[in-house]
Amino acid sequence: MCSEKDPQRGWLQFLILRVVCETPSYGYEIIKKIEEMSHGRHTIKTGTMYTTLRRMENNGLLSSIWEKNQDAPDKRIYEPTTKGEEFLKKWFENLIESKSIIDSMIEFYNNKYGGR
């Protein structure tokens, strides 16, 4: 499902797991948390979010329960499964391993376009 050597695919899934591993949450709130975390860089459309959450639940990375509300629409609260936590950990490790190539890319850019 996720090759051992590919730290770039499933970035959105990574962000989602990062959020719900800290505190279980629901689609609408996850969007806002990611937006905040990334200082506005990642503005995820609702369609993208709910599609991804469903697929992640189908793939066994997340599980959900409904939170009933009187004064607000019900919320589907997601939390990671064991598999989801492992997936997240693997992604972190991949990211850390990729740090050197990321840094070398930035260095190349600075040399080429004049660093600032």
Place this chain on the structure above:
Amino acid sequence: MCSEKDPQRGWLQFLILRVVCETPSYGYEIIKKIEEMSHGRHTIKTGTMYTTLRRMENNGLLSSIWEKNQDAPDKRIYEPTTKGEEFLKKWFENLIESKSIIDSMIEFYNNKYGGR
């Protein structure tokens, strides 16, 4: 073709452009250069490489010419187009903007799993 706000998609295209912007090159060699650059982390299958190179040429990011050889198989040499160079630059800028979230992810990991 590539949304303004997505620094994670097309990572392979980014790596390829990084290589051929430095020195025009061909599929087989690009694979080895990327493998070297990433210290063995990115081992790209030939199928993946040639498929991607073709698509990038179709999308106007690369252009190619055949290098004829007597003592070796001919090589299709790729170099970036103007559009390709712009794409690369944009990717670099996205990457740099993403650096803070990448770093914050790693920090989160270290806090969670115990940094080393």
Place this chain on the structure above:
DNA sequence: AATCCTTATATATAACAATGTTATATAGTG
């Protein structure tokens, strides 16, 4: 008061586009 409008909250999904993978094939050189 009752109706209408807008904004914010909250979820859902079909159809599509982009990206990357697998499996397989071909051919030249030492």
Place this chain on the structure above:
DNA sequence: CACTATATAACATTGTTATATATAAGGATT
């Protein structure tokens, strides 16, 4: 036979777009 070198069809995954539904709260209109 191993290494170099390219090619592509079929597939899987990931992310996007467009659209739909429903509740709640506040203000403006009738």
